[in-house]
Amino acid sequence: MEYKEPHTNGALAAICTNLSKACDKQMRPTEAGLFDKLASYFSQSAGVAGPVSINDLDANIAADTESGYIAVESRAQQVGDRGALRCVTWGKKVTAIHKSVLVRYAKQGDALMEGSNLYVCEACGFIAIAKEVPGLCPICKAPASRFTKI
Amino acid sequence: MHAARNIALCTKDCLCLFVCPTGATDTENGQIDFSRCLDGCRLCVDACPSHALYLVFDRYPVKPQKDAVVASALDNLLESKVKQELIGTALAQGENGGAKLAKAIAHSNRVLAEDCAREARYILPQGSETRKLLTELLGRRGDPGFPVDAVEQLLELLQ
Ligand code: SF4
Ligand code: SF4
Numbered sequence: 001m002e003y004k005e006p007h008t009n010g011a012l013a014a015i016c017t018n019l020s021k022a023c024d025k026q027m028r029p030t031e032a033g034l035f036d037k038l039a040s041y042f043s044q045s046a047g048v049a050g051p052v053s054i055n056d057l058d059a060n061i062a063a064d065t066e067s068g069y070i071a072v073e074s075r076a077q078q079v080g081d082r083g084a085l086r087c088v089t090w091g092k093k094v095t096a097i098h099k100s101v102l103v104r105y106a107k108q109g110d111a112l113m114e115g116s117n118l119y120v121c122e123a124c125g126f127i128a129i130a131k132e133v134p135g136l137c138p139i140c141k142a143p144a145s146r147f148t149k150i
Numbered sequence: 151m152h153a154a155r156n157i158a159l160c161t162k163d164c165l166c167l168f169v170c171p172t173g174a175t176d177t178e179n180g181q182i183d184f185s186r187c188l189d190g191c192r193l194c195v196d197a198c199p200s201h202a203l204y205l206v207f208d209r210y211p212v213k214p215q216k217d218a219v220v221a222s223a224l225d226n227l228l229e230s231k232v233k234q235e236l237i238g239t240a241l242a243q244g245e246n247g248g249a250k251l252a253k254a255i256a257h258s259n260r261v262l263a264e265d266c267a268r269e270a271r272y273i274l275p276q277g278s279e280t281r282k283l284l285t286e287l288l289g290r291r292g293d294p295g296f297p298v299d300a301v302e303q304l305l306e307l308l309q
Binding site for chain 1: 153154155156181182206213216217219222223224225226227228230231232233234235236238239240241243248250251252253254255257258259260261262263264265266267268269272274275280284286287295296297300301303304307308309
């Protein structure tokens with residue numbers, strides 16, 4: 001059979017880790033493990049990005065902010081897709097955080113993180129640079145237990 | 151429909167053991183024996199003082215399709231987030247001081263990418279769009295290292 005799914009290997013990896021988490025929440029560890037197996041295959045196939053610099057993120061962040069999220073949001077509003085609107089609400093804020101962290105890093109360098117830890121919210125992706133884990137995610141209101149220390 | 155137990159919330163009050171008419175709540179691995187659970191009975195769900203039990207469909211009803219325009223706009227966003235994840239991962243391997251920050255950015259972009267995937271249409275493992283994708287992935291049979299057996303098992307387990 002010919003395959004024609006519209007996703008790159010990297011995207012398939014994210015789709016599969018998402019579905020693995022969904023299976024975990026339904027208490028289906030066997031299925032979760034199978035999706036994880038697929039995800040690691042796709043991650044490997046996605047390979048490593050070529051020579052890159054931290055500035056390469058800027059173009060993508062600008063595109064997401066100026067068109068990517070707007071495209072989803074305007075159509076989701078028309079058709080009343082509230083799940084997609086929730087994804088846009090959180091995602092736009094997290095993307096703005098990425099931008100501001102990168103701007104601050106360009107100015108301050110490693111001093112930005114000195115004496116602090118990095119935490120990522122597993123629910124929305126919010127990045128905190130702080131001594132202690134946040135008590136509550138400022139974007140999605142997830143509790144401290146939903147943060148991963150990097 | 152069957153009950154499922156969130157073991158992290160279970161406080162071992164064991165009410166579920168004594169109300170269940172079939173013994174499905176009493177197992178060596180702490181999970182409900184889905185095959186013995188009576189469809190929609192929910193006695194244990196109502197009895198549990200710790201909100202550790204909930205009901206899940208065995209077979210999911212067909213969900214309305216996602217709007218095609220929303221889905222493809224989310225597909226584009228998903229690809230962009232994955233690209234940023236890969237850039238972050240590549241930078242995280244360097245020795246420079248920003249490596250840790252790059253790692254956080256990669257991790258955050260994976261969370262964002264997963265959210266796009268979910269809202270694009272891959273929210274339920276049992277959903278028709280997930281099945282469609284899995285069926286298409288069968289076409290990769292024979293690609294070096296591709297775990298086609300995992301795809302086949304998933305198609306069988308998730309209905
Ligand atoms: S009733 Fe709830 S808390 Fe008690 S053993 Fe059952 S699942 Fe755990
Ligand atoms: S829903 Fe009923 S049959 Fe199923 S595990 Fe709970 S008490 Fe037992």
